Amino acid sequence: MTDGDTPAQGGTRTRIQERNRARILDAALVAFARFGYRGARVEQIAEAAGMSKSNLLYYFRSKTEMYKAVLAALLERWLAPLRTLDPEGDPRAELTAYIEQKLRFSAEEPEASRLFANEVMQGAPMIRDVLEGPLKELVDEKTGVLRRWAAEGRIRDVDPHQLIFLIWATTQHYADFAPQIAALTGRDIADPAYRAEVRKTLTALIFDGLLPPA
Known part of the structure; x- marks a missing residue:
């Protein structure tokens, strides 16, 4: 899926990419607040954001990167x-x-x-x-x-x-x-x-x- 290539590489984002990124950050905020950094899982955040883990990782390469963005x-x-x-x-x-x-x-x-x-x-x-x-x-x-x-x-x-x-x-x-x-x-x-x-x-x-x- 090419929709996530640009975010992972730090380029200009489209509106769809911005919306997906916002969905991920919203889901990650809830997960990190509830379970902490150690307890939250990438799969859990991806499911809450309504996307696959592989798609999420186009936007954020790791849980740490996602946590810092949140x-x-x-x-x-x-x-x-x-x-x-x-x-x-x-x-x-x-x-x-x-x-x-x-x-x-x-x-x-x-x-x-x-x-x-x-x-x-x-x-x-x-x-x-x-x-x-x-x-x-x-x-x-x-x-x-x-x-x-x-x-x-x-x-x-x-x-x-x-x-x-x-x-x-x-x-x-x-x-x-x-x-x-x-x-x-x-x-x-x-x-x-x-x-x-x-x-x-x-x-x-x-x-x-x-x-x-x-």
């Missing part, structure tokens, strides 16, 4: 909300929007959040270069924004890294520990009403400690 796509989506933090914007509005985007990601892509968490807990062997490169550069840029807001008296002078880590931990909890949340509350972050309640509570707690007195 992580790269995941990180691009995961980092997108942080990039939108506008240094010229109002801190409350900007951080509220960021928290909302992170909660929406947890609601709409829980497998992606869990896969990222699993990769990091394993020591981030496949994405350490990204963590130490593009992610660090982006976080350095945005901690600079938070420091500027503090210097201008628009927020309290808190450690900007800890603020970002706090937002990550609280918002991603709703994806990574969804069964626990459902068991304890009977609610799901995919429910827009519940997500709005969560955002309201998180922003109130964060801003009570972050914003200076009026």
